[in-house]
Amino acid sequence: MAYGLARRELRPRVPLRHGEGDRHHLTSLEGLAALSLDALSSVAYGPEAIVLVLIAAGTGALTATLPVTLVIAALLAVLVVSYGQVIAVHPDGGGAYAVAKKDLGPRVSLLAAASLVVDYVLTVAVSLAAGAASLASAFPSLGSHLLEVCLVGLALLTAVNLRGVADSARVLMLPTLLFIASIFGIVVLGLLRSHPVAVVGTTQPVHATEALGVFLLLKAFSAGCSALTGVEAIANGVPVFRVPRVKRAQRTELMLGALLGLMLIGMAVLIRRDHVAPRGGVTVLAQLTAGSYGTGWAYYATNLVVTLALALAANTSFGGLPVLMSLLAKDHRLPHLFGLRAERPVYRWGVTALALLAALLLIAVNADTHRMLPLFAIGVFIGFTISQVGLVRHWAKERPAGWLRRALLNGLGAVLTTVAGCVLLTTKFMAGAWVVVLAVPLLMLLFARIERYYTAAGLELGLGEVPPPLRVTDSLVIVPVGEVSKPTHHALTAARSLGRDVVAVAVHADPVKARSLEASWERWNPGVRLDVIDSPQRSLVQPIVEYVLRSAQDGRQIAVLIPEVEPLHRRYQILQNQRGLLLAAALRARTDVVVCVVPYRLDL
Amino acid sequence: MAYGLARRELRPRVPLRHGEGDRHHLTSLEGLAALSLDALSSVAYGPEAIVLVLIAAGTGALTATLPVTLVIAALLAVLVVSYGQVIAVHPDGGGAYAVAKKDLGPRVSLLAAASLVVDYVLTVAVSLAAGAASLASAFPSLGSHLLEVCLVGLALLTAVNLRGVADSARVLMLPTLLFIASIFGIVVLGLLRSHPVAVVGTTQPVHATEALGVFLLLKAFSAGCSALTGVEAIANGVPVFRVPRVKRAQRTELMLGALLGLMLIGMAVLIRRDHVAPRGGVTVLAQLTAGSYGTGWAYYATNLVVTLALALAANTSFGGLPVLMSLLAKDHRLPHLFGLRAERPVYRWGVTALALLAALLLIAVNADTHRMLPLFAIGVFIGFTISQVGLVRHWAKERPAGWLRRALLNGLGAVLTTVAGCVLLTTKFMAGAWVVVLAVPLLMLLFARIERYYTAAGLELGLGEVPPPLRVTDSLVIVPVGEVSKPTHHALTAARSLGRDVVAVAVHADPVKARSLEASWERWNPGVRLDVIDSPQRSLVQPIVEYVLRSAQDGRQIAVLIPEVEPLHRRYQILQNQRGLLLAAALRARTDVVVCVVPYRLDL
Secondary structure: OOOOHHHHHHHOOOOOOOOOOOOEEEEEEHHHHHHOOHHHHHHHOOOHHHHHHHHOOOOOHHHHHHHHHHHHHHHHHHHHHHHHHHHHHHHOOOHHHHHHHHHHHHHHHHHHHHHHHHHHHHHHHHHHHHHHHHHHHHHHHHHHHHEEEEEEEEHHHHHHHHHHOOOHHHHHHHHHHHHHHHHHHHHHHHOOOOOOOEEEEEEEEOOOOOOHHHHHHHHHHHHHHHHOOOOOOOOOEEEEEOOOHHHHHHHHHHHHHHHHHHHHHHHEEEEHOOOOOOEEEEHHHHHHHHHHHHHHHHHHHHHHHHHHHHHHHHHHHHHHHHHHHHHHHOOOOOOOOHHHOHHHHHHHHHHHHHHHHHHHHHHHHOOOOOHHHHHHHHHHHHHHHHHHHHHHHHHHHHHOOOOOHHHHHHHHHHHEEEEEEEHHHHHHHHHHHHHHHHHHHHHHHHHHHHHHHHHHHHOOOOOOOOOOOOOEEEEEEEOOOOOOOHHHHHHHHHHHHHOOOOOEEEEEEHHHHHHHHHHHHHHHHOOOEEEEEEOOOOOOHHHHHHHHHOOOOOOEEEEEEEEEEEEEHHHHHHHHHHHHHHHHHHHHOOOOEEEEEEEEEOOO | OOOOOOOOOOHHOOOOOOOOOOOEEEEEHHHHHHHHHHHHHHHHHHHHHHHHHHHOOOOHHHHHHHHHHHHHHHHHHHHHHHHHHHHHHHHOOOOHHHHHHHHHHHHHHHHHHHHHHHHHHHHHHHHHHHHHHHHHHHHHHHHHHHHHHHHHHHHHHHHHHHHHHOOOOOHHHHHHHHHHHHHHHHHHHHOOOOOOOOOOOOOOOOOOOOOOOOHHHHHHHHHHHHHHOOOOOHHOOOHHEOOOOHHHHHHHHHHHHHHHHHHHHHHHHHHHHOOOEEEEEEEOHHHHHHHHOOOOHHHHHHHHHHHHHHHHHOOOHHHHHHHHHHHHHHHHOOOHHHHHHHHHHEEEEHHHHHHHHHHHHHHHHHOHHHHHHHHHHHHHHHHHHHHOOOOOOHHHHHHHOOOOHHHHHHHHHHHHHHHHHHHHOOOOOOOHHHHHHHHHHHHHHHHHHHHHHHHHHHHHHOOOOOOOOOOOOEEEEEEEOOOOHHHHHHHHHHHHHOOOEEEEEEOOOOOOHHHHHHHHHHOOOOOOEEEEOOOOOOHHHHHHHHHHHHHHHHEEEEEEEEEEEEOOOOOOOOHHHHHHHHHHHHHHHHOOEEEEEEEEEOOO
């Protein structure tokens, strides 16, 4: 899944122009290729999640896979039609956060933001874990190293995204088409054959521990709902389509719904007919693959395609989270530095944070997809519900022609996703959903706390007020020096050019060296007074800070000019100037003076 | 072992005064308590190392433990007498690095420095691993978690040393005395009894795979030499003794030699008589402990005392490495920042680096003491040899009365340690000694490379030359502003006080916001021109850097004053000012202008 905002990422690369047939914008089919991978790739874990629940009532209970899948497909149909209306109302995309902010007020938008953050992390972790399981189905020797495979994959994705990824919608087309073709190949070939060509994996003993009651069916339904993650991506990416934008996006949403529904139902039919149960070392999808294609090259190729699709689904979060963070920063709910998207080093923080959180999660659950699905689906359903409720509000406010019918449709979507969310929460609370119940309010609290700080800071900074006129005072420029050298010369030149009154100050632990410095100073005679401070403790920073504080007592404007040697090659930076940086940090922390650094460049 | 320089650490706390009976200086016995723990604690792994080699020739071969130990004790005797002369010649202490620098030239001193660094890391790792094994002998449930125990211990030591450790020589006395008493108790009680009171550990099958030939004996000898690590500590710590300093230190060295020799021989006798062979889950020392004390409280207490002694031995490196690093920094062989010992944050880098390297090493060998001993002993023997050869040179140069006899004694020490070192290297090359053979030259190369940089930089900086007179130019102060606010007011006030010519510059991605800023500027009318740059790419840094470069073209002295908001609480720092820091970094990297930060304090 790619929570909406991920799609905004596509915009800078596919500039929003209003010309028909603009080759930078996508047709319906191209949009499908570009935006559907997150949703479609969830067939790699959704049906399996159902099977894993039902097996608790014995192999016989697996026949319930089909009816459960049909209910999920019905929910999918409602969601797809409902998102068609989201597309019409929000042709600028924006996702649950934007919708909530516009129609549901600040508190709900905090909820949307928190669940989005949780889901970005989970998208990365779940997709990587499922991808590793798919890879291990083809190469069983990887089976005991799933976590390592995930972490290597995560490291690769992180590296690519730290370097800055130059992807475009079109890069995703081939993998998407291959993935769709592979899955439909499995379904169609499987239905044509009377029995599986090959069986892979090791038999596992089945102990029926539960009866096939309503509760188990609800659990299976909520587990299978993880297959619905990602269907909101198209609604969030409307701006990347060619005009008529809304029509094309709606058509794509319908195609996505039809494809995903057919895949899920087709897989469920095969699971029921072939009595597919969980087997050791392979995924359910890999079992279906072997059943339709046998275990030759097509089996390996399909598993690789599935792995690739899941890796690309994980990658979308790396595009999406920084965008969400910049929106939150603009709303003063995250540090403003996350809003500086154009500045490269800052963008990297988001990528690194995402990678670390995903790695921790993968380690915590030992790369087991199904231990993360409960956490995953809840956040997604919060997003679904917020989008639908927001639209109901919208219709009730705007009341265009047929608003009641539209509001009822979105209302039905909201009720269904709320119900599904509650079922998820209650059936999966102990299985991990409690983590989300903790994490989401904590994140909301954090956002609210940051917003409160910025409000208070804005008042103190006098934003919006007209400041008093400037009151210019005398100034003194202080230059800390260590020895007579070219950087010292350079810094004193700058100081004399800037200030009317300049003084140099040196700190020495060793009196002999201090006298020798004074002697060279007199030989040079730069026309600037030198004050030497003895510091038997060998600290340089403390005496200069005290000297500066003393000098500032008469109310003059003080500037401290710190000479700094800048080597040409970055690798030599560690060899220079740490003293200056320490001093600058201490002065900034403990005084109100102007702290300046005067770089002197080396040719080294 | 504590390579000499570790002892310098004691000096700032035990100031070097020349008064007799000064209570801050140590008597011979006190010095023994303070300086011998590193050497003595190696009985926890030295004898075991011999047993582990000999067992390859079957249990019968274990009788060779005693003769091998006697040879090691003979080497110890030579080393002790030889170090007595080192004490006389270098009453200021200083260790192998100082000796080599004085008498053997820069290249050898690089070798000494590199092997010292390697040994500091190994001291931490070996002592912790041996300590964990000792602890697990008392509490067998820890046996499968040795690595975890080591890493927890390492984390504790690191935390204590990062906070700054307030230890003194006297803190070490009680553990040292307890340790000596425990070991002699084992030896004496063991010799009095006719057979072991109790046998601990699980029997391990013995397969004789080698014959008891010269090669195996050499291997056993070189393995046992790890028991000699640390005997140089007293020679390096002479300044902590009371006058007559040299006499007292020599007496302490003799006592250390006698104690260590007696311990080793006593343990070897017991090992031979009781046929002590490696057993599962317990150390050889723990087997001897059980043999003498039984398995009651005395067994537990002794193992805890041994663990404590080893942990304190590990701790000495944390005091020693930063001192060595500051000496190397003073000689321009490490970044100068390591020489800033008085500045706390810098000192922490050394501690952290040491902890990380030790952790990596422990993980790499899975906390197995005996896999690290080959690496450990080689570095130590390099130090031994350098000290002795340096002294031979010294005698040959100075030629005092009896110089030939003295030179011969140190020469014998040098030859023996060289031979032992070569034996170690050849017998243990594949077992890990190659790591040292790689690491030491690489470190030497690094030190030499850094020295070359500083020499070249010194030339470019014109150190020692008299610079030309100052040439004062016109100046321009540029103040980047984001909005009209109190920090802007503050920065402009500072700018006007400093410079004759001041200009404010703003970057805006959004033309609407740009016009609104211009309007508020006009309302305020601070008497400073405002230049607004449009930046559709939303980057703030790049346009300002270009603006500054353009302004600098006419040769004026440029200063950029960056307003920065400083929250009262550090936790809010992340919420402010990152833009300013990014801009400052970019300006520093890409221009030669003076970069200033004007802090504005918030009450938040």
